[in-house]
Amino acid sequence: MKLSVIGCGYLGAVHAAAMASIGHEVVGIDVDESKIATLSKGLAPFFEPGLQEILEEGIASGRLSFTTDMSAASGAKVHFIGVGTPQQKDGYAADLTYVNAAVDGLLPYLAPGDIVAGKSTVPVGTAANLAERVTPTGATLVWNPEFLREGFAVQDTVDPDRLVAGVPAGEEGETAADILREVYHPSVAKNTPFIVTDYATAELVKVSANAFLATKISFINAMAEIAEVTGADVTQLADAIGHDARIGRRFLGAGIGFGGGCLPKDIRAFSARAEELGRGESVNFLREVDAINLRRRDRAVELVVDALGGTVFEKKVAVLGAAFKPHSDDIRDSPALDVAVRLKGLGADVVVTDPAAIENAKRVHPQLTYNEDLDETLRDADAVIVVTEWDEWRRELAPEHAASLVANTIVVDGRNCLDAAAWRDAGWTYFGMGRP
Ligand code: NAD
Secondary structure (H helix, E strand, C coil): CEEEEECCCCCHHHHHHHHHHCCCEEEEECCCHHHHHHHHCCCCCCCCCCHHHHHHHHHHHCCEEEECCHHHHCCCCEEEECCCCCECCCCCCECCHHHHHHHHHHHHHCCCCCEEEECCCCCCCHHHHHHHHHHHHCCEEEECCCCCCCCCHHHHHHCCCCEEEECCCHHHHHHHHHHHHHHCHHHHHCCCCEEEECHHHHHHHHHHHHHHHHHHHHHHHHHHHHHHHHCCCHHHHHHHHHCCCCCCCCCCCCCCCCCCCCHHHHHHHHHHHHHHCCCHHHHCHHHHHHHHHHHHHHHHHHHHHHHCCCCCCCCEEEEECCCCCCCCCCCCCCHHHHHHHHHHHCCCEEEEECCCCHHHHHHHCCCCEECCCHHHHHCCCCEEEECCCCHHHHHHCCHHHHHHHCCCCEEEECCCCCCHHHHHHCCCEEEECCCC
């Protein structure tokens, strides 16, 4: 099928390449000329495992192309909208400027029978508004929220856990759902759940999934706060409660909390939308989830300051991590960089390393010092803090070797990802999050 994908960021670029990889003819469209130039060469504009390969393959096959020209969408049967929905500059609500611009820009190129499939995460009610603009063209709007995880985006797009299609009532909606089934034919063939709903449900599925995940993380971080004043170990607590199948161990990693381009802004936008709907109290807890999450960053900074005797002024702190999570170079609302910036603000001589995110971090925080080399980052450090749980560090960061490089064997494990006993055995003073 001929498809267009409007917005070629973390979601859209992967979606376009993945759809080409399952046999569709895809044009990716974005307003960012440099991103389009990079993608057109078959290069991934950001770090995402597996993306480079399917981009190269798609372009070589002739089925995948990229352009800044919206008219290239004409002739496509399904048009995916994957533009950003960031937090508004002056409030909690989502900024829908880009979604509105993308849909308005697409309208002249729609033909009767086309499908416009929204993938961006939007406040409930958005699709119904957009449908008023799309319907007069004879095209049908559906909402098809995206659940991919950065770092696993290719796999999650090609083989998702479930597919959700919010469609209008009646025959038009049924036809639209069938066309989406055709788009996602490999998943449908292997019986991946394909859930057809109305617009509001589809929009809410996405934001409630993210609200649930954020709540689960903040729940265990709240337990970490209690553990810290009682001498308990939150990692053992998480293991023990996680054995209960009703609870499950995933997303119970206490640490410096969540960040990135989705969870923080999505829970805030959800609160803002619930308030507009007169149901603010229903999700009041999300404010608390947000507050707990942000407090963990304070706690990590406090641990470093306390470990260094009350001040970090002119002390070298090696910060291991910049990306908001491993397997990604995304630094949007990164707790790791937030901690680094705060330590710098307290006068520390901060050196940051990260396997993928240094270039992005430099652009946003040029005041920090960066080093690609882990050993050089550690050399003569007065304290080390791990803020992104890259596998490399779990595997390659031997506590004995690290001890031979630093000035002081103090390590703050902001992600509870190191083997505390091994680090202590190697002579380190180890501080975890919510651990004695
Ligand atoms: P992003 O900032 O990486 O990408 C957005 C892209 O849209 C940019 O390349 C931008 O140039 C482009 N754009 C903006 N206005 C445009 C227009 N009028 N026409 C064409 N292109 C335009 O953002 P992202 O992370 O890809 O997120 C996009 C949406 O997907 C958001 O709503 C987000 O919440 C949602 N989402 C993201 C993820 C994720 O892991 N990143 C997962 C699920 C859902």
